[in-house]
Amino acid sequence: MSKTAHQIYIGILVSIIVIVTAYLAINGYSYYSTALEERFYHPKHSWFKPSGLFGQGLGVFGTLMMLIGVSVYILHKRYNILGRHVRLKYLLEFHIFLCTLGPILILFHTAFKFGGIVSIAFWSMVAVVASGVIGRFIYIQIPRTIEGRALSLSEVQNMKTDIAQVLREDYQVAETDINLFVNYTTDKTLSLSSIKQVIKNNNLSKTDSKNLLKMLQGERSLSKKIARLETMKQYFKYWHVAHMPFALIMLVIVIIHIVVAFTFGYKWIF
Numbered sequence: 001m002s003k004t005a006h007q008i009y010i011g012i013l014v015s016i017i018v019i020v021t022a023y024l025a026i027n028g029y030s031y032y033s034t035a036l037e038e039r040f041y042h043p044k045h046s047w048f049k050p051s052g053l054f055g056q057g058l059g060v061f062g063t064l065m066m067l068i069g070v071s072v073y074i075l076h077k078r079y080n081i082l083g084r085h086v087r088l089k090y091l092l093e094f095h096i097f098l099c100t101l102g103p104i105l106i107l108f109h110t111a112f113k114f115g116g117i118v119s120i121a122f123w124s125m126v127a128v129v130a131s132g133v134i135g136r137f138i139y140i141q142i143p144r145t146i147e148g149r150a151l152s153l154s155e156v157q158n159m160k161t162d163i164a165q166v167l168r169e170d171y172q173v174a175e176t177d178i179n180l181f182v183n184y185t186t187d188k189t190l191s192l193s194s195i196k197q198v199i200k201n202n203n204l205s206k207t208d209s210k211n212l213l214k215m216l217q218g219e220r221s222l223s224k225k226i227a228r229l230e231t232m233k234q235y236f237k238y239w240h241v242a243h244m245p246f247a248l249i250m251l252v253i254v255i256i257h258i259v260v261a262f263t264f265g266y267k268w269i270f
Contacts, residue, residue, distance in 0.1 A: 001090065009090070013097040020101060024058075024108045032112055039111070048111060051261075055109055056268045062105030063254060069098030070247070096136060103129050121253035127246040135239045138232055163219060171212055173202050185219040192217075 001009065025032075031039065031048040039045050047054045073095035075081045077088060103125050114122050163182050167173040173181065177198050184190045195216065199209050 001087075006090075010093065013093065017097065017101050017104070021104055024104070028108065032108075036113060050109055050111055050113070051266050053268070055111060056266065058105045059109035060268055062102040062109060063258070065098040065102030065105065069095045069102065092136075096132060099132060100129065121250050121257060124246045124250035124253065128243065128250055131239065131243040131246065135243055138235050138239055163216075166215070167212075171202070171204060171208060177202060181216060184216055186223045 028044075028048050031042050031044055034042050039049070042048075046052050049055050050059065072082075073091055076086065076091055082091070106122075106125065110122065163185060164178050167178050167181055168175075180190070180198060181195070184195050196213065199212060204212065
């Protein structure tokens with residue numbers, strides 16, 4: 001998937017979440033904003049209530065989205081069930097999409113009324129979503145292959161360029177400036193403006209100046225990734241410890257909720 005196609009893909013997923021949320025909020029505002037004790041008299045109570053055709057449907061689809069999002073991602077990550085053509089990175093983004101939209105649908109399914117064991121499931125779901133956002137942030141900090149496999153420290157270090165050699169052979173940079181350029185890739189105190197001025201002083205062509213600056217910034221970014229790689233991997237392990245229990249609690253309570261609902265005759269359109 002090209003960069004443009006990927007941006008369109010992400011844009012579509014985000015747009016769906018925003019549009020669906022806006023539709024549900026606008027369409028049901030009069031009901032959801034009504035006091036709980038007065039909702040029974042609302043003209044669309046039988047439609048929007050959690051056991052209503054619309055309300056229960058939101059719960060069904062929201063639950064299915066989360067189950068599909070979690071199960072497909074885990075199975076593909078462990079057993080590659082979708083083959084090599086589906087990259088883990090893009091599947092993770094679809095997993096996040098389903099596990100964001102699903103809880104939103106379930107939120108409206110509850111009609112913003114929480115109580116009993118369902119409240120535990122709801123707040124567990126909130127914790128799962130929140131930790132998922134944190135996990136995504138940590139995930140993208142870890143350098144990976146195109147297929148989505150996390151790179152080891154040695155693999156990332158091997159990606160670094162011999163800056164000094166390139167500067168001498170390809171750009172004929174003054175020897176006195178080479179150390180400054182090399183230091184720029186690891187020293188946070190060196191500013192970009194000072195580097196640009198030194199590049200200008202070496203009388204490089206506009207194209208060479210642009211390419212050199214791009215290379216230096218790429219190496220600087222890679223140095224930052226190397227510095228935080230092991231830390232982020234450790235954080236990611238801790239994140240799993242927090243994320244998985246909430247997900248399991250939510251799953252168990254949702255199953256109990258569904259069994260109880262069917263036991264009491266709430267079968268939606270089935």
